[in-house]
Amino acid sequence: xxxSEIELPQSRDRIQPDVVVFRDADSLPLMDNLMPLxxxxxxxxxxxxxxIRIDREVKPRACALAGIxxxxxxxxxxxxxxxxxxxxxxDEGYATSxxxxxxxxxxIPAPIDISLHTSALPLPR
Numbered sequence: 508x509x510x511s512e513i514e515l516p517q518s519r520d521r522i523q524p525d526v527v528v529f530r531d532a533d534s535l536p537l538m539d540n541l542m543p544l545x546x547x548x549x550x551x552x553x554x555x556x557x558x559i560r561i562d563r564e565v566k567p568r569a570c571a572l573a574g575i576x577x578x579x580x581x582x583x584x585x586x587x588x589x590x591x592x593x594x595x596x597x598d599e600g601y602a603t604s605x606x607x608x609x610x611x612x613x614x615i616p617a618p619i620d621i622s623l624h625t626s627a628l629p630l631p632r
Contacts, residue, residue: 515569522570550578562580568600571599576594612624
């Protein structure tokens with residue numbers, strides 16, 4: 508079983524992403540309940556009613572400052588539902604973002620380099 512938290516170096520805060528995509532997951536070092544930050548390629552969050560501001564504002568900025576290449580946000584509280592990919596992390600947050608409606612395709616660039624069919628994403632009720 509993989510660890511469930513990522514420690515963000517700037518604040519020493521820990522986040523528990525809904526989904527994490529790793530670089531070379533087969534070589535992940537074992538750590539007590541922590542995911543190694545240098546192996547994280549993408550963090551994904553599904554917005555819930557209790558965490559709208561945190562998922563939309565706080566976590567993307569913190570992940571960008573930590574150097575995580577991509578932050579994927581599945582937002583159930585937009586009309587229509589949307590999926591946003593933030594990329595190019597930097598000191599001011601992510602420099603790029605691409606938003607598509609739920610059900611549309613979203614390209615995630617290299618090193619992941621896939622077209623994500625957003626209709627296949629699970630949406631908690």
